Amino acid sequence: MTGMEKEKRHFIQEQMCRIITSPFFWTLGVIDCSYLEERKETVMMRIINLGPWVFYIEGKPQFDEHKVGKWMYFFKDKERVAGLCKAAVEQGIVLEAKHSDAPDGVSCFYLECDDMESHKKVIQFFLDNDMIQKTKTGKLYNISFKLDDQTRAGEYGEMFQSEIKLEQFLDLYTGEWK
Numbered sequence: 001m002t003g004m005e006k007e008k009r010h011f012i013q014e015q016m017c018r019i020i021t022s023p024f025f026w027t028l029g030v031i032d033c034s035y036l037e038e039r040k041e042t043v044m045m046r047i048i049n050l051g052p053w054v055f056y057i058e059g060k061p062q063f064d065e066h067k068v069g070k071w072m073y074f075f076k077d078k079e080r081v082a083g084l085c086k087a088a089v090e091q092g093i094v095l096e097a098k099h100s101d102a103p104d105g106v107s108c109f110y111l112e113c114d115d116m117e118s119h120k121k122v123i124q125f126f127l128d129n130d131m132i133q134k135t136k137t138g139k140l141y142n143i144s145f146k147l148d149d150q151t152r153a154g155e156y157g158e159m160f161q162s163e164i165k166l167e168q169f170l171d172l173y174t175g176e177w178k
Contacts, residue, residue, distance in 0.1 A: 045089050053098045056085045061095040063112060069147035069164075070108035071122050073131045075099065081107045084129055093125045094118070113147060113164060120177075123169050132166070140172045 048055045075081040078099070085097035088109055099107035109125075111118040126132050126143075133141045144162030146155075155161070170177060 045086075047086070049101060052101055054082065054085070054101050055096065055098045056089040058089050058092075058095045061110070063096075063110065066149055067112040067114060067147075068110060069113050069145055069150070070110050071119075071126065071143065071145055073107045073109070073126065074105070075107055076104040078103050078105075084131070085109075088122075088125055091125075093121045113145065119145070119164070119169065123166065127175065138173075140166060140170065140175060142167050142172055 045056060045058045048057070073081070073084070078101075081099045085099050085107055088094050088097050094109045094111055096110040097108065098110075099105065109122050111122060132143060135141065143166045144160075145164035146160065146162060150160060150162075166172065168178070
């Protein structure tokens with residue numbers, strides 16, 4: 001097994017241990033996570049393409065599986081979103097980001113729901129990079145933070161109710177912090 005294949009295998013195991021929501025991972029079955037405790041080396045940002053997703057990861061994030069979630073950005077320019085995901089991780093905005101490996105799709109910027117400073121960093125990054133759409137009147141859309149638990153439970157569309165929304169942080173009309 002080559003070094004890259006071994007890295008991909010370890011990455012898949014790490015993600016399974018976090019119970020990542022992609023159906024791609026569900027088909028892999030039970031994975032032994034005991035080796036994770038033995039890996040002590042510092043890992044710089046990794047960019048890993050696993051078919052439907054491209055992941056950008058700094059180190060070895062230790063998210064609480066019931067607190068982790070994401071702010072999402074729907075894109076139409078894969079090159080731009082790849083740069084945004086990479087920049088968000090490199091700048092320490094998030095430890096993990098991903099985007100769908102397609103010309104258009106969704107990107108996710110991960111953090112824990114109770115980390116208010118991280119929410120503010122992600123929202124400011126979204127503002128700085130024009131990642132929040134506006135209505136015709138210039139009002140920011142009230143985008144939502146989505147827990148991975150909600151994704152695993154199949155909460156989409158009208159079934160999805162977020163407890164964390166942009167309006168809790170910003171005035172949607174002025175874009176000023178509350």
